[in-house]
Amino acid sequence: MSITVEDYTSKVLGVVKEKYALKDKGNALDKIVDLYGENFIEREVSEEVIKELIEDSERHIKKHGFKGTTIKNLRKEIEG
Secondary structure, three states: OOOOOOHHHHHHHHHHHHHOOOOOHHHHHHHHHHHHHHHOOOOOOOHHHHHHHHHHHHHHHHHHOOOOOOHHHHHHHHHO
16 A cells, blocks of 8 residues: 655654664554554553453452442542
8 A cells, every 4th residue: 555645744754764663664654653543542452451350340349349438448448
């Protein structure tokens, strides 16, 4: 695939390519999106992260059940 970019964009891609020792300007564009993309769109959550959250939740429920807590107790828990 080929895209047309302005001269300045091409220069920036060239600098990013060299700075990160990338193979080509396409990889430089991917790097820029990797660095700044989350400012515009959140990344999808990986399956591993979801599994970890579920396991953490299950451990918490086994230990504490479904009982609620007060703000005061929550602050104690967080602040140590």
